[in-house]
Amino acid sequence: MSGAPTRVFIARLAGVAVFDPAGDQVGRVRDVVAALRLAPRPPRVLGLVVEVAGRRTVFLPITRVTVFEADAVIFDGRLNVRRFEKRESETLVIGQMLDRTVRFRDTGEPVAVVDVAMEPTRTRDWLVGKVAVRRRTGRGLRKRGESLVVNWDDVEGFSAVEYGQGAAGLIAAFERLKPADLANIMHELPEKRRAEVAVALDDERLADILEELPEDDQIEILGKLGVDRAADVLEAMGPDDAADLLGDLPTEQREQLLTLMEPHEAAPVRRLLTYPDHSAGGLMTTAPVVVPPDATVAEALALIRRPDMNPALAAQVYVCRPPTATPTGRYLGTVHFQKLLREPPPTLVSGIVDAELDTLRPTMSLEAVAMFLATYNLVAGAVVDENGHLLGSVTIDDVLDHLLPEDWREAVMDAAAEESADRDPEEEALRGDTQ
Known part of the structure; x- marks a missing residue:
């Protein structure tokens, strides 16, 4: 791979622009897809998740990337525009690996994952060979919070199901994204990880993101927050968006949340809920200038x-x-x-x-x-x-x-997708052979 560095820290790829050989930007990196293998073999990197026009995410095989730079990824120009769908055997590196608690294999000491690095092999494969970790507690003369980079086989615990993983690293990787873009990333995450990210976000940021998410995601996330936190987030949302969300909840749950909201925040939401959804009253915001x-x-x-x-x-x-x-x-x-x-x-x-x-x-x-x-x-x-x-x-x-139809953004890209083959042989070969 011409121009390839010897090591790429994956969290730093978040949001990096992706260009074709002519220099035209086609999208931005949203994540990296890897396949975990039996220990101590390092994960194999399969490709990049790239967000293209219409906030659609597609899969770019790692074999098609020709250059990694600090502010750009260049590929050979071949891109299948079918929507990316993560398979059970695959892991999203940024979305699922960052913030995990793993342990040093020799001492059992718990450490937090802050980044992982991929490295090329002689066969043009890329493997996750390094892990950047931060110590959670002091050990001997070492300082609390010390960070270091270790080999993949020096730690264990990536394959275990972890609860309460946290999301500080993932949020930091995408802190400059607009709410609509971060909402798109959250939509693609597994349900467990999506809940962890939601819990870690502050009320205002989560409120902005909820306004951009599909109805099912909104209801799911709100249900994972607990009623007190959910009421705080609803207060931070625009009254019209809060009313739309509450209108989709069962009457008892809706009334419980409205009661927990500050009266002056709940009052305009209650007014909006009295109007039909597809009327001017149901569409309006109660906070114009x-x-x-x-x-x-x-x-x-x-x-x-x-x-x-x-x-x-x-x-x-x-x-x-x-x-x-x-x-x-x-x-x-x-x-x-x-x-x-x-x-x-x-x-x-x-x-x-x-x-x-x-x-x-x-x-x-x-x-x-x-x-x-x-x-x-x-x-x-x-x-x-x-x-x-x-x-x-x-x-x-x-x-x-x-x-507009709920899936209008996807429909735009689906029209382009019909011009390409339903299956990409190179992609199928790469993602089908993960051992």
Whole structure:
């Protein structure tokens, strides 16, 4: 393998860009697939899990990789776009090996795995030959927390089922990922490992990830957290996303979680649960950007500049008489962010508000909401009740989530997959011979 280093630490590959021979990026490394073998033989590396367009993961055989660099992986250009599915005999190195507790074979001392390294052989195979570990307790003159790299056959315990594995190393490997990308990785993990990662994440990060996961994964993870932690995570979610998740739970479980949430956090979620799923009320968020009429342009811009603000919500502010928490006082109109950018900072928003734009009613259907946004070229619309109070805002991303088929991303790649053979002979040979 030209350009191949003598050792590659696998956790450092997380998120590294993958390029074809022409220099075009096709995706990013999400994990490495290995096959454990009878001790003391080191695991054989089978290939990389690569995330390509549409957040789809595919398998890239290790034999097709030509170069490993610090910030790039280059392969020979041949890539089967069938969705990757892990087999029972295979292990995801980043997803399943990091954070494990193993033991030194000669002393029995427990150590934590922080990384593993693969090394090439003369036959162009790659084997997991080294393990980076951290001591959990002091031994003799050695310091607590000492890290060292040892041979694979110096430790044992990778094949045992471990409970309470932890996930600090895996989370560190992917700490720069956006929530949607980390959600995709968690979806591919075994159920046990997925629960361990969820437990290790802080409430805000887990809330962001849950919003990107399929419904079944959301319910599964929430059930593994315990009711107190689950209530905390629901509080950190957007009210509309929390309502969607709670709406899929049995009535008794839903009410238990709502009771454990802070009253001011539970109140908007309870309101959203009263609306049908595919109505404007069921789609809306109860936390749009709302300002009073005496607010200045500078104050409004400061609110939509917040880094955690959804881009669709940040596209406009709603002007309402106090109170400005939904349901608000009387709704006066909308000011789009482009209008804010054109006006002097001291200008009052009441002087530039668009009071002529129609509003949505909470009972409007999904199709009616979509047509409203399309008609007025909007990315969000105000939901107002019959008394003129702002209840919330429906954003285009929520509309698309409900209009498109649940598997639309996979369908895009499936069309491309039909152009290639259902079975890749080289991949089948590599993954079929793991001994």
